[in-house]
Amino acid sequence: MAGIVGRAVLALTEFGPFRSTFTKTRPGRAVARRFVAGETLDEAMSVAATLVEAGCEVSLDHLGEHVTERSEAIRARDDYMACLDRIGESGLPANISVKLTQLGMGLDDELAAESLSELAARAAEVGTTVTVDMEESDHTESTISIYQEAQQRHGNLGIAVQSYLHRTKADLDRLIPLGGHIRICKGAYAEPESVAFQSGEDVDASFDSLLTLLMQAPEVKPAIASHDDGRLALAKKLIPQRKAPYEFQLLYGVRGALQRELVAAGYPLRIYVPYGVAWYPYLTRRMAERPANLLFFLRAVIGRR
Ligand SMILES: Cc1cc2nc3c(=O)[nH]c(=O)nc-3n(C[C@H](O)[C@H](O)[C@H](O)COP(=O)(O)OP(=O)(O)OC[C@H]3O[C@@H](n4cnc5c(N)ncnc54)[C@H](O)[C@@H]3O)c2cc1C
Numbered sequence: 001m002a003g004i005v006g007r008a009v010l011a012l013t014e015f016g017p018f019r020s021t022f023t024k025t026r027p028g029r030a031v032a033r034r035f036v037a038g039e040t041l042d043e044a045m046s047v048a049a050t051l052v053e054a055g056c057e058v059s060l061d062h063l064g065e066h067v068t069e070r071s072e073a074i075r076a077r078d079d080y081m082a083c084l085d086r087i088g089e090s091g092l093p094a095n096i097s098v099k100l101t102q103l104g105m106g107l108d109d110e111l112a113a114e115s116l117s118e119l120a121a122r123a124a125e126v127g128t129t130v131t132v133d134m135e136e137s138d139h140t141e142s143t144i145s146i147y148q149e150a151q152q153r154h155g156n157l158g159i160a161v162q163s164y165l166h167r168t169k170a171d172l173d174r175l176i177p178l179g180g181h182i183r184i185c186k187g188a189y190a191e192p193e194s195v196a197f198q199s200g201e202d203v204d205a206s207f208d209s210l211l212t213l214l215m216q217a218p219e220v221k222p223a224i225a226s227h228d229d230g231r232l233a234l235a236k237k238l239i240p241q242r243k244a245p246y247e248f249q250l251l252y253g254v255r256g257a258l259q260r261e262l263v264a265a266g267y268p269l270r271i272y273v274p275y276g277v278a279w280y281p282y283l284t285r286r287m288a289e290r291p292a293n294l295l296f297f298l299r300a301v302i303g304r305r
Helices: 004-013 016-024 026-035 041-053 070-090 109-125 137-154 168-178 200-215 229-241 256-264 280-289 292-303
Strands: 057-062 094-098 130-132 157-162 181-185 221-225 247-251 269-275
Touching (some): 041 070, 057 070, 109 130, 137 168, 157 168, 168 181, 168 200, 181 200, 200 221, 200 229, 221 229, 247 256, 280 292
Parallel strands (some): 094 130, 157 181
């Protein structure tokens, strides 16, 4: 969740010269490499194989969002098809995470719905699943309705929900009966007070109550997506009572030691692995969550002058 400093970071990263310093310089790319597996599918598959070797499952995110042309949306679908083919060939325990605005939602919702359905069908053929990421709040309703249609048809999908939104408890009342996996996260965008809790304490309290609800729902597989020790402690307290599957999820490049600890303790863990050339917006959200990441970049750029 973007706090006051995080919002300032997001505003700064929108600034054109900052963006080009970041994307066109070696220090910028080096910071990106910490959070992004690479620009190609080959690089992503190689990172995925290493993570699997270390005891994790993986979710591959081919970066991109808010496409403005139908052709870009179709290319995004095709890129994900290629990713599913590679998952099938490799036999790795991996699925895909998809943003619906990358598949054309907001431009042509029907195209996005069709593409999601095609991806779910292909994922079923290779024995895996599709997770729908949750984006800005003006897309929540259409994301849920497109997801609902695909999940009712194919049954091998899951969706992310954000604890910072006031609406999420009501959304879970609709989503839980659909089964699938539900990723609970805090939420990564700058949202207004009218739709989202603004204080860290409120977002955490909401996360805890939604997580408790999900862990008591045998119809779904909860995916606990947080690096926050307080949230993880609650999850670990709830796990012994849960008789159905669940998993932890962490972002590639964030809290590597925690990743190893969870695996060593025998918890199921999936790492979210982003890749592709469109990494800048993803990276700005990682910097807003932890402005120290931005300082690291600025120091590297200044140090080179
Ligand atoms: C697997 C996964 C999938 C996600 N999918 C979505 C999604 O679909 N939609 C969405 O809006 N958000 C998504 N998020 C992002 C999420 O909403 C939060 O913005 C992000 O996880 C930070 O919140 P936190 O729960 O880790 O807690 P925080 O309180 O933000 O962080 C706890 C601790 O984790 C470490 N940490 C957290 N972020 C970083 C970082 N960027 N760099 C370095 N250290 C860090 C720090 O030590 C920090 O003190 C996802 C997160 C994960 C883990």
